Amino acid sequence: MYMDMSPGLKTVSWDEAIELGSPYPYVLAVTLDKKGKANIIGLAWWTFVSWQPAMIAISIGKDRYSHECIEYCKEFVLCFPSREQSRGAWLCGKKSGRDIDKLQKTGFTPVPSQRVKPPLIKGSTVAYECRVTDSMETGDHTLYVGKVLAIHGTPEKKSHLYSIHYRKLLGIDSQGTVTPSLIH
Numbered sequence: 001m002y003m004d005m006s007p008g009l010k011t012v013s014w015d016e017a018i019e020l021g022s023p024y025p026y027v028l029a030v031t032l033d034k035k036g037k038a039n040i041i042g043l044a045w046w047t048f049v050s051w052q053p054a055m056i057a058i059s060i061g062k063d064r065y066s067h068e069c070i071e072y073c074k075e076f077v078l079c080f081p082s083r084e085q086s087r088g089a090w091l092c093g094k095k096s097g098r099d100i101d102k103l104q105k106t107g108f109t110p111v112p113s114q115r116v117k118p119p120l121i122k123g124s125t126v127a128y129e130c131r132v133t134d135s136m137e138t139g140d141h142t143l144y145v146g147k148v149l150a151i152h153g154t155p156e157k158k159s160h161l162y163s164i165h166y167r168k169l170l171g172i173d174s175q176g177t178v179t180p181s182l183i184h
Contacts, residue, residue, distance in 0.1 A: 015165075023162035026169060028092055029058050030077040030118040031069040038110060038119055040102045041066035042093025044163040045141070046078065054148035056130055059141045065098040070144060074132045075116040078146075079124035082157040083171035083179055089161055090169055115149035125160040126153040 024044035088106030110119035130146025171179035
């Protein structure tokens with residue numbers, strides 16, 4: 001049995017807690033399938049995990065096509081999509097690469113990476129080229145830790161996307177200016 005711990009604090013569900021904690025930075029992880037075709041997944045479950053060396057972790061559901069791809073490729077590019085890329089970014093989080101070619105469907109332009117095989121996405125606010133150094137099963141997801149090998153940015157694209165519990169996207173720039181409800 002759960003008890004209210006303080007006036008105003010209430011016991012909430014996992015789903016409610018995720019929404020209350022929103023917004024989360026929404027990113028695109030690009031990896032390759034067994035045929036060398038790029039696949040993109042929209043994620044809000046990612047984090048920086050080390051300053052030196054620079055490392056980033058992403059969490060991908062075990063039933064996702066991107067999970068199969070990253071298990072094969074062992075590399076990913078983490079792109080922060082700009083506000084202008086919101087529709088394509090949303091599609092990448094809602095559709096499976098098993099069924100569609102996300103690069104083609106979104107109109108995103110792939111750009112060759114310097115250090116890994118998966119491509120960058122042109123117009124991203126920032127992009128991190130990563131090689132998987134470790135992974136850990138975490139219930140229905142796998143947490144992949146990637147060492148950052150190269151970093152790219154588009155300084156004039158200051159606004160990137162945030163997810164409200166995978167229900168809508170909004171834009172926030174590096175100065176804190178909000179562009180509400182781009183997608184919902």
